Amino acid sequence: MSQNLDRLEALPVRENLRGMSPYGAPQLDVAVALNTNENTHPVPQPVVDAISKRVSQAAGQLNRYPDREFTELRTALAGYLGHGLRAENLWAANGSNEILQQILQAFGGPGRSVLTFVPTYSMYPLLASGTGTEFIAGRRAKDFTLSAESAAQQVREHAPNIVFLCSPNNPTGTALGLDVVHAVYEAAAETNSMVIVDEAYAEFARFGTPSALTLLEGRPRLVVTRTMSKAFALAGARLGYFAAAPEVTDAIRLVRLPYHLSAVSQATALAALEHHDVLLATVEDIKMQRDRIVDDLKRLGFEPAESDSNFVFFGGMEDAHRMWQNLLDQGVLVRDVGIPGHLRVTAGTDDETTAFLTAVENYLHHE
Numbered sequence: 001m002s003q004n005l006d007r008l009e010a011l012p013v014r015e016n017l018r019g020m021s022p023y024g025a026p027q028l029d030v031a032v033a034l035n036t037n038e039n040t041h042p043v044p045q046p047v048v049d050a051i052s053k054r055v056s057q058a059a060g061q062l063n064r065y066p067d068r069e070f071t072e073l074r075t076a077l078a079g080y081l082g083h084g085l086r087a088e089n090l091w092a093a094n095g096s097n098e099i100l101q102q103i104l105q106a107f108g109g110p111g112r113s114v115l116t117f118v119p120t121y122s123m124y125p126l127l128a129s130g131t132g133t134e135f136i137a138g139r140r141a142k143d144f145t146l147s148a149e150s151a152a153q154q155v156r157e158h159a160p161n162i163v164f165l166c167s168p169n170n171p172t173g174t175a176l177g178l179d180v181v182h183a184v185y186e187a188a189a190e191t192n193s194m195v196i197v198d199e200a201y202a203e204f205a206r207f208g209t210p211s212a213l214t215l216l217e218g219r220p221r222l223v224v225t226r227t228m229s230k231a232f233a234l235a236g237a238r239l240g241y242f243a244a245a246p247e248v249t250d251a252i253r254l255v256r257l258p259y260h261l262s263a264v265s266q267a268t269a270l271a272a273l274e275h276h277d278v279l280l281a282t283v284e285d286i287k288m289q290r291d292r293i294v295d296d297l298k299r300l301g302f303e304p305a306e307s308d309s310n311f312v313f314f315g316g317m318e319d320a321h322r323m324w325q326n327l328l329d330q331g332v333l334v335r336d337v338g339i340p341g342h343l344r345v346t347a348g349t350d351d352e353t354t355a356f357l358t359a360v361e362n363y364l365h366h367e
């Protein structure tokens with residue numbers, strides 16, 4: 001790796017990329033991989049069949065560029081989200097990472113800034129530097145919560161061009177109250193700034209947790225991003241999307257690459273949406289495993305955060321890296337998110353969750 005970095009040093013890469021490391025959780029070959037918040041349930045066979053059929057129909061026309069406007073897909077996504085949204089409110093790209101990058105390309109860039117509240121999704125600073133946008137790390141309370149007053153005050157203090165709110169937040173797992181989104185939007189309105197609510201994990205939220213989709217009406221600078229990588233169990237398909245006022249999609253059209261969403265991606269996502277009820281059936285099971293992890297970790301003396309997502313962030317161990325290594329030695333890969341005294345684990349299937357909890361008990365016995 002250091003040899004690779006030396007090799008890179010010799011190239012005239014942009015100054016702000018020097019010394020940086022690429023994003024990437026370890027893709028290790030372990031029995032139980034609970035480190036990247038994927039949906040660990042396989043895609044159900046009826047959905048595999050439907051995807052194969054749609055993709056095979058698309059394959060015969062791959063000599064042509066795909067529908068640049070992916071209108072059929074945007075209509076289907078609007079139908080899935082509800083809230084009176086229409087195709088003109090929807091946009092999609094190759095994962096919500098590309099969505100966030102396109103937003104930064106359109107509304108950020110050199111001389112502009114993005115504010116978010118750390119710890120949060122680790123791609124935000126990388127996407128910021130990749131687009132030459134100044135990254136401002138806002139603060140959370142000691143317990144990682146974020147109040148409406150504090151968030152709005154920090155927006156006023158920094159006057160960023162863009163605010164990223166991650167709800168439910170990765171890596172801490174908890175959703176924000178809509179009062180926070182509301183207060184941030186009001187504060188951001190003073191500087192005509194964009195507010196992006198990253199709801200990658202929204203489908204896993206606890207009962208009664210409202211989505212920021214309910215705030216879109218009448219707020220032209222609010223954007224709610226979603227993905228099919230988590231609840232839909234389609235991380236490999238790379239399909240993210242957002243809902244916003246139609247003029248936001250007009251802005252994104254100025255920066256998107258021509259035909260950025262392949263015909264194969266469109267066909268896959270359409271088939272998945274037609275079967276969203278089958279796909280989303282795993283969500284209730286995952287929420288159950290998630291709650292089981294929270295309860296058991298508490299019982300074992302750890303401090304898990306309240307989770308509205310398909311993962312649990314927990315503290316209470318002496319040395320997070322030692323525990324991470326111990327679990328890995330037992331064949332269970334979780335995520336060391338670099339926050340001292342904390343780890344993050346994805347809720348898996350019943351068996352995977354049992355394997356994780358057993359490994360934690362074994363770790364305690366040997367501590």
Ligand code: PMP
Nearest residue numbers: 095096097121170200227229240
């Ligand atoms: N937002 C958050 C908060 C995430 O955790 C992730 C993936 N880990 C993403 C966005 C990006 O996901 P994708 O590109 O697969 O849609």
